Amino acid sequence: MNPKQIELKAFAKINLSLDVQGLLDNGFHKVEMVMQQILLCDDVSVCWAPSEYKSGIDILLSTNKYYLPKDARNLAYKAALLMGDEFSGSDGAAWVSGGTVKIDIKKRIPVAAGLAGGSSDGAAVLHALNRLWNLNLSISELCILGAKLGSDVPFCIMGQAAANHNLMTGYKDDPLACHCALATGTGTELRPIKGLKSHLVLSKPPIAVSTAQVYKGIDTVEIPAHPDNDALLDALEINHRETIKKNMVNVLENFTLKSYPMIVYTKNKIQYLCKSGCVLMSGSGPTVFGLCDSMKEAKYICKQMLKDNKESYWTRTTW
Numbered sequence: 001m002n003p004k005q006i007e008l009k010a011f012a013k014i015n016l017s018l019d020v021q022g023l024l025d026n027g028f029h030k031v032e033m034v035m036q037q038i039l040l041c042d043d044v045s046v047c048w049a050p051s052e053y054k055s056g057i058d059i060l061l062s063t064n065k066y067y068l069p070k071d072a073r074n075l076a077y078k079a080a081l082l083m084g085d086e087f088s089g090s091d092g093a094a095w096v097s098g099g100t101v102k103i104d105i106k107k108r109i110p111v112a113a114g115l116a117g118g119s120s121d122g123a124a125v126l127h128a129l130n131r132l133w134n135l136n137l138s139i140s141e142l143c144i145l146g147a148k149l150g151s152d153v154p155f156c157i158m159g160q161a162a163a164n165h166n167l168m169t170g171y172k173d174d175p176l177a178c179h180c181a182l183a184t185g186t187g188t189e190l191r192p193i194k195g196l197k198s199h200l201v202l203s204k205p206p207i208a209v210s211t212a213q214v215y216k217g218i219d220t221v222e223i224p225a226h227p228d229n230d231a232l233l234d235a236l237e238i239n240h241r242e243t244i245k246k247n248m249v250n251v252l253e254n255f256t257l258k259s260y261p262m263i264v265y266t267k268n269k270i271q272y273l274c275k276s277g278c279v280l281m282s283g284s285g286p287t288v289f290g291l292c293d294s295m296k297e298a299k300y301i302c303k304q305m306l307k308d309n310k311e312s313y314w315t316r317t318t319w
């Protein structure tokens, strides 16, 4: 049987706002945040080679970054394992029996950056195997699977359905295919909303920030200001920049800016250079982004940021 292959773009996200509203019964933090897809992406290629003689699924993962795990610690590998558990088997009811899934990731999104890079790779593998195995799962069904991998995965699934040309045909009437969403609960309850059209500069200080530690840390500090997400949604609807700026608040900064001076430095420098003054840490950090009025401005600020942080990029939101 012939192998089949699909290439997908696994886009990064930024948080235009991030609020933490206490703890849920399951011990996770209750969040309310606006997630926006951006053009910076990894290239994920997935090849399926079925075998008549083999039962079970083999998974082979390659990537251009030597330091990324290539086994079950990689979210893309985990996604293939999950799909195998759900849909493969030797009985007649299974969708696929034996074969090999080959995954190649060309990584561009900085790792452990607050940009959901790993989650997006995982989401791409779910989409890919849905196609290669002819499962015909809806976005909503893929999101239920994705939530088992991580809380950012469902948003990445929705965004990829909207922004990958080779996926779009199947989802063009599905409102869940979107570039921007309000996320509540643990971040997996998603409502599509109108997104932001903007050029961007991103800069990741050369430090590692543990998401778990940041969420633990946030319980120990004062949160003087929360974003008004209702106002932010209204402002996005009419592109009212001043209200957008006022509500671009990430409460996790109350912990990270105290604990990591490099994030403060990066934020201050972008704030100084960015005419819009809209500058925020994404997710649990450490990446800081600024909204720019033009590609020219984004490129210029990026050049200045590269002097301090070699992981600095100019890009834009998707729409």
Ligand code: ATP
Residues within 6 Å of the ligand: 068, 069, 073, 074, 075, 076, 105, 110, 111, 112, 113, 114, 115, 116, 117, 118, 119, 121, 122, 152, 211, 283, 284, 285
């Ligand atoms: P989020 O914003 O969803 O918290 P992040 O941008 O902070 O994500 P990732 O880039 O997803 O973080 O990486 C977090 C950790 O996950 C890293 O320690 C990395 O080794 C591991 N990881 C597993 N799979 C991947 C992958 N495909 N790409 C990047 N990191 C991965």
